[in-house]
Amino acid sequence: MVARRYLPPLFSVAPMMEWTDNHYRTLARLISKHAWLYTEMLAAETIVYQKGNLDRFLAYSPEQHPIVLQIGGNNLENLAKATELANAYHYDEINFNCGCPSPKVAGHGCFGVRLMLDPKFVGEAMSVIAANTNVPVSVKCRIGVDDHDSYNELCDFIYKVSSLSPTRHFIIHSRKALLNGISPADNRRIPPLKYEYYYALLRDFPDLKFTINGGINSVVEVNAALREGAHGVMVGRAAYNYPWQTLGHVDTAIYGQPSSGLTRRKILERYQEYGDSVLGRNGSNRPNVREVAKPLLNLFYSEPGNSLWKRKADSAFQHCTTMKSFFEETLVAIPDSVLDSPIAGVPSGHEDLFANVQGLLPPPYNVREQEAVYA
Known part of the structure; x- marks a missing residue:
């Protein structure tokens, strides 16, 4: 298959269960030609144990490219099979969910964000996924889990996963997850945002690519993050709740493309x-x-x-x-x-959302110590 070339993922729409389905992605692509789109998280078992109806879960129209398949799970064999089955659908990247705090996933399911507590397994999982596809692979995670929320522990996770696998792209939701029974909605609101952790990762892992996620609600704020050095920005509910006001500005304000006059x-x-x-x-x-x-x-x-x-x-x-x-x-x-009106001027946002972040960066991560630990 001929490799496709797209503009880089400066802007992507987050995977959201029961939201970023085929219908939403079709609408999103009609509004923005260049935003990167993610599927809902699909459990590896959902893919593997289908009875001849894979299209229901994996099919999409060619217009949706660039598109990323997000999968979840904690069984290496099923992750390998699910990835292999997905190859026929030609996704542009495979993303592994290490960030979902839902009790159904991180609790009884024992995957999602709980996997951040086992970076060795995540490295093995990413190696298995990468071995069964010819497209790039990535991990979406939080900055920590419960009381495992120090910057060094986040770096330990990034270092080990990237050392044990070909993973070179991480999407960082800049909040930790709390697994004490609070709802997924509260997990998007209660833990404080720590953008300084994200920007410290850019400093300490210069050979990796990082996309920032969490609390970013407008293209003004996306551009503020990019000006501060972010490799890419992922937006979630704002892209769903305000699709015209958000996605309508992506191609022009983020990618610098001429206005299409779309109505x-x-x-x-x-x-x-x-x-x-x-x-x-x-x-x-x-x-x-x-x-x-x-x-x-x-x-x-x-x-x-x-x-x-x-x-x-x-x-x-x-x-x-x-x-x-x-x-x-x-x-x-x-x-x-x-x-019949084309998209109007860019709506306001917090242009100074990241203004003080460089002054808050934690001390640099000592990679040499980690090399000794993981040798």
Whole structure:
């Protein structure tokens, strides 16, 4: 297969369970041509034990490139098989989840962020994944777990994983995870952000690539991180909750590409074609109009007619069987001036989000000591 070439992952959309599915990624790609997209996390076992229906979990349209498959698990054999099975779908990178704090994953599942406590296994897992694919591999992790949250412990994890495997790219969620039963939502809010850990990793591991994640909610803040030296920035819920305001500026404000003049009407015309082509594809009327339209519900955030649009959508979900009929019934709520206006100026954000970070960096990591420990 001919290797594809894309602009670097300066901006990526985080993998989010039940959010970054095929429908959302289709919408995201219609808005931004260059953002890197991630799948939801797929457990290796989900891939391995499918009964002839891999397409349901792994298939996507070619337009979604560049796209990264995120997998999770703690069984080396299943990780190897899952990676091998995914090869036929030509993802651009395979990412291993070492950051999910959900009790179903890190608790009973004993993978996700809990794997940060076992860097030797993660190194072995990444070696197995890399041996079964010909695309780059990466790890997404937190900066720590519970009371294992010192900068040196984070460096130990990075050092050992990169020493034991070909992993050269780490996505760092700049909060630690708490595994004492708090919800995933609280794990995105309660542990404090420590961006200084991320920037210290850039200093102490100059041969590796790091993407920063956590608490970054606008392209203004993305550019602030990049100006401070970040290799790439991953945005999560802001890219889902405000897709037009966030993704609509990525190509121009982050990648310096000329404006395409894209409007929401044009996006919805193309999304209608996609939606009507996939409705009922999985049998038993799934996916249905509600599922396909779900990513669209924030497209008119803060615009005139948004509240009425959502009320009409709730009503239309009860009886519409095509995206065409859904749009005919709901878009009357949105003024033509909103539907036909190209993306406006970049919305405000915290331009000084990283202003003091260099003064907060922890002392340098002593790699020589670690070389002796892991020899």
